[in-house]
Amino acid sequence: MDPVPPEPSVAPSVVPFERHAMLERLASETFDVLVVGGGITGAGVALDAASRGLRTALVEASDFASGTSSKSSKLVHGGLRYLQQGDIRLVYEALHERQRLRRNAPHLVKLLPFMIPILTKDGLIPRRVARALGSAMWMYDLTGGFRIGKLHRRLSADDAYAHLPTIARDRIAGGYLYYDATTDDARLVLTILRTAAEHGAAIANRSRVVALTKDADAMVDGAVVAVGAGREITVRARAVVNAAGVWSDDVRQLEDGVHPHSIRPAKGVHLTVPWSKVRNDIAAVIPVPGDKRSLFVVPWGPNADGTFRHTYVGTTDTDYDGPVDEPACTAEDVEYVLRALNAAVTTDVHPEDVTGAWAGLRPLVKSAASGRTADLSRRHRVSIGPAGVVGITGGKLTTYREMAEDTVDTVLERLGRRARCRTKRLRLLGADGYQDADPGTPAHHLGTRFGTLAPEVEELVDLDAALGDPLVPGLPYLRAEAVYAARHEMATTLVDVLTRRTRAHLFDRAATEAAAADVAELLAGELGWNAQETAAQLDAYRALVGREEADERAPAAS
Ligand SMILES: Cc1cc2nc3c(=O)[nH]c(=O)nc-3n(C[C@H](O)[C@H](O)[C@H](O)COP(=O)(O)OP(=O)(O)OC[C@H]3O[C@@H](n4cnc5c(N)ncnc54)[C@H](O)[C@@H]3O)c2cc1C
Numbered sequence: 001m002d003p004v005p006p007e008p009s010v011a012p013s014v015v016p017f018e019r020h021a022m023l024e025r026l027a028s029e030t031f032d033v034l035v036v037g038g039g040i041t042g043a044g045v046a047l048d049a050a051s052r053g054l055r056t057a058l059v060e061a062s063d064f065a066s067g068t069s070s071k072s073s074k075l076v077h078g079g080l081r082y083l084q085q086g087d088i089r090l091v092y093e094a095l096h097e098r099q100r101l102r103r104n105a106p107h108l109v110k111l112l113p114f115m116i117p118i119l120t121k122d123g124l125i126p127r128r129v130a131r132a133l134g135s136a137m138w139m140y141d142l143t144g145g146f147r148i149g150k151l152h153r154r155l156s157a158d159d160a161y162a163h164l165p166t167i168a169r170d171r172i173a174g175g176y177l178y179y180d181a182t183t184d185d186a187r188l189v190l191t192i193l194r195t196a197a198e199h200g201a202a203i204a205n206r207s208r209v210v211a212l213t214k215d216a217d218a219m220v221d222g223a224v225v226a227v228g229a230g231r232e233i234t235v236r237a238r239a240v241v242n243a244a245g246v247w248s249d250d251v252r253q254l255e256d257g258v259h260p261h262s263i264r265p266a267k268g269v270h271l272t273v274p275w276s277k278v279r280n281d282i283a284a285v286i287p288v289p290g291d292k293r294s295l296f297v298v299p300w301g302p303n304a305d306g307t308f309r310h311t312y313v314g315t316t317d318t319d320y321d322g323p324v325d326e327p328a329c330t331a332e333d334v335e336y337v338l339r340a341l342n343a344a345v346t347t348d349v350h351p352e353d354v355t356g357a358w359a360g361l362r363p364l365v366k367s368a369a370s371g372r373t374a375d376l377s378r379r380h381r382v383s384i385g386p387a388g389v390v391g392i393t394g395g396k397l398t399t400y401r402e403m404a405e406d407t408v409d410t411v412l413e414r415l416g417r418r419a420r421c422r423t424k425r426l427r428l429l430g431a432d433g434y435q436d437a438d439p440g441t442p443a444h445h446l447g448t449r450f451g452t453l454a455p456e457v458e459e460l461v462d463l464d465a466a467l468g469d470p471l472v473p474g475l476p477y478l479r480a481e482a483v484y485a486a487r488h489e490m491a492t493t494l495v496d497v498l499t500r501r502t503r504a505h506l507f508d509r510a511a512t513e514a515a516a517a518d519v520a521e522l523l524a525g526e527l528g529w530n531a532q533e534t535a536a537q538l539d540a541y542r543a544l545v546g547r548e549e550a551d552e553r554a555p556a557a558s
Pocket residue numbers: 036037038039040041042059060061062063064065066067068069070071072073074075076077207208209210243244245246247251266267268269315359360361362363394395396397398399
């Protein structure tokens with residue numbers, strides 16, 4: 001255990017997280033550092049910088065976490081796979097960060113038990129590798145897995161079957177149980193950003209950097225930012241950080257006109273299916289027949305009786321050279337994931353059973369000798385561009401804090417300043433005083449999304465009981481959460497609310513689409529939309545649904 005007490009956390013919800021006020025600050029103040037990109041990487045940098053006392057700004061072109069950071073496997077983990085690839089340092093650091101996150105954001109980052117089944121025949125992890133797997137489990141524990149307070153253990157065939165009763169009973173020879181953690185990636189990003197705002201950062205979404213400004217020595221000293229409705233503002237900053245993920249080469253091009261082609265995007269998809277098709281009470285790792293990869297099968301949306309609403313399965317890992325703005329889950333991807341799932345379970349899962357899907361792009365750093373993207377390192381790299389922009393690329397959701405620390409250290413060097421990093425023990429908004437509630441209860445639902453800010457949502461229901469109704473029938477989100485998202489979480493579109501502030505669209509696209517008109521009406525009252533704008537918001541969400549459905553039916557061109 002760490003002997004040093006945690007950094008004091010900030011009082012909940014003191015600073016309004018409100019876009020117009022933030023834009024005024026961005027346009028009028030001079031900052032020490034401007035962060036470009038509001039995914040996990042940029043959010044982490046903003047919090048690190050602001051908590052060290054730097055005057056910090058962050059601008060996000062679209063919505064917070066709308067890039068890769070809402071489309072991950074949602075694991076806070078070391079990654080057993082990276083051990084097998086010999087990247088022990090990455091695993092060690094990631095497991096250390098996992099523990100820090102569990103302490104600093106106990107409301108958002110939850111323990112997740114995993115099982116690797118050992119199956120007897122036909123490809124699914126044969127017995128002869130069980131011993132090797134056992135060694136890998138020990139390695140994982142020793143590399144830092146132990147920090148979670150539980151060591152891996154071997155499961156009997158009966159115990160393994162009980163965790164995944166849709167597997168053929170006669171094929172299962174046992175299994176290994178180990179522990180990692182899970183989080184709602186988009187909410188983690190949002191909470192980090194709100195915490196940064198509490199530390200003084202000025203933050204706005206729908207604010208795209210379109211040009212970089214330079215001083216007399218041709219070094220970058222700010223950015224021109226398009227903030228919507230044809231308006232541009234200039235944000236002045238002594239240092240600029242490029243945290244634009246798979247777009248970072250484009251931002252780097254703004255610096256000197258040269259596109260460095262340094263990022264190799266790797267696409268990964270996940271599918272959601274009804275839990276009844278899998279009935280796993282913990283996460284499982286299943287192999288992909290004919291490929292040297294495995295997929296995670298993660299139960300999602302706990303009910304009070306120990307069952308779940310859904311299970312999601314992923315991820316793929318394929319080279320991607322399409323448009324980075326909208327990676328799609330194709331029919332080939334659906335076929336690949338379901339083939340692996342159906343090789344493990346006996347319930348015969350069809351494409352029509354899929355209730356949701358998402359596709360994201362890993363911003364991997366190209367290496368000279370790169371083969372499959374799955375083999376590329378997940379380590380991060382901090383660089384300095386020709387006109388002084390600090391770039392941060394690569395990495396993982398799990399290691400965002402460490403990435404941010406390295407980045408801000410470099411920023412401080414450039415500014416000729418010193419300030420101790422405080423994020424190792426800095427509790428995120430909603431963490432202080434948080435107590436776990438029983439899974440499947442409303443208190444658990446709100447607690448795991450808002451922590452100790454949950455009473456702010458409950459208060460909305462106290463004032464208007466109708467806001468206590470489900471946002472999307474069959475899913476746990478309340479109408480009050482949409483109102484809260486518009487008032488306090490800078491949600492500005494229907495898509496923001498349905499895909500990121502809540503994850504309704506990822507759970508159950510059809511149910512969410514059926515409720516979308518109601519949600520649009522609810523948001524119209526909050527965001528001042530007239531009938532035309534409300535219809536446009538609904539159209540935009542329906543277009544997203546239509547695109548996804550069409551992509552999943554049509555094989556990719558390449
Ligand atoms: C399928 C998949 C599964 C994964 N699973 C895991 C996992 O389980 N655990 C884990 O630890 N990691 C995981 N990862 C890795 C992790 O998700 C990524 O490393 C991380 O989300 C990248 O975050 P980012 O902030 O760098 O990029 P992004 O989230 O893409 O953020 C970059 C942001 O920059 C913005 N931007 C771009 N241009 C501009 C501009 N000109 N002006 C302003 N803003 C701009 C974009 O809109 C975007 O929001 C996974 C990745 C994928 C693809």
